[in-house]
Amino acid sequence: MTAQKRDVILDIKGLRKSYGDKIVLNGVDICVERGEAVVIIGPSGCGKTTLLRCVNGLETHQGGTITIDGREAGSKNFDWILVRQKVGMVFQSYDLFPHMTVLENILLGPLRAQKRTREEASGQAIRLLERVGLADRVNDFPRQLSGGQRQRIAIVRALCMNPDIMLFDEVTASLDPEMVREVLDVILGVARQGMTMMIVTHEMGFARVAADKVIFMEGGVIAEEGPAKEFFTLPKTERARRFLNTFYFE
């Protein structure tokens, strides 16, 4: 072990969240370092979406702390509006703003929230669109695009804010099967460029190659975590093993 200071972007400690009497997150600890890709897996309803939504302030939590870039949520100089500009989120529903063209969709955050110049931001938007193979669709409206194309635009929209961390919540779960790959390839590309990410997914093949670290959740707690290679080849817990087995046919 070196004494080198770890560059922690997101630090979640003892996170608790409940809806009424129903406890959804029951003490979750996650630490994400710069450049790391953390994949979160687990059965439906175990709290993965809720966890991500807490991290960008779409849900309030009842206990524990969320520290983003050294600032604790809820503390004095912590402002969700500013933090969200640095925390990109891509949702399961591949929604864009339907009344705006692709370019306007991407530029809304950079121009209005971040107050950047149109010239500079649209330059970056076009470069990102080229990277995901959609540069020719800048002036299209969302209704003219397929689900997979929309989701790729949604990723570009988040990337164009130059986030410190990206959150992906089952972004391929609502797509037609033939569109899943194009979206996963984009995410993989972003990961290879060193983006810090927290990815919730049911695509185990993708998780295996994209993840540095895997977190397996069940019933609102982390049941197992470890480096991706170890987790997928030799899960330590019986529950994780059983969960992984549901993805394979013998």
Added chain:
Amino acid sequence: MNVGFIADAIPIYGRAIIVTLRIAVLGILFSLVIGVICGLVAYCKMKAVDKLTRGYIELSRNTPLVIQLFFLYYGLPKLGVMLSNEACAVIGLSFLGGSYMAESLRGGLEAVSKVQVELGLSIGLDTFQLIRFVVFPQAMAVAVPALGANCVFLIKETSVLSIIALRDLMSVTKELIGMYYNTTESLLLLVVCYLLILLPVSFGLTFLERRVRYAEFGV
């Protein structure tokens, strides 16, 4: 049919149309302003103000325009507030229209999905930006047919303005009938005048609705 009478009456109706139009346009504009404010208050659930705007909406929707006008024109002077009859007409029409516009707009605002709001939040927009760039444009697209119907309704309501001695279409008609007994011709001119105002408005709205529906994006 007295063609000579009609020819003589046309300039009189022309002036009255302008009065009616002026009041309708101003009334509709102020109605929209009131509607946007009250609609947003309801949508944002601003607690204190919300009670106030709810009260206004109930009051406005549940009293006839005639009575609102009577109050403005004959009641207010007794309290020391003198308003010209045209001012009364515009205020009365806006007071009535504001609540209708507010309800239509609120319907549009509530039709904007929660997902859209969260998308806007997730890119770091503040409340004002969120409403201005994400929620409001989509709400308007939904609300346009209802807002248009309100405009037509308000224009028709101008026909009761004659009770506060305004030289609008209705009172000019009554006056001419009283003086010359050319009832048929006078009423015919009245109908034609209202059609002249309302038909273009209706066509315009149909066109606008089609435009909006086309822009209505859908998934």
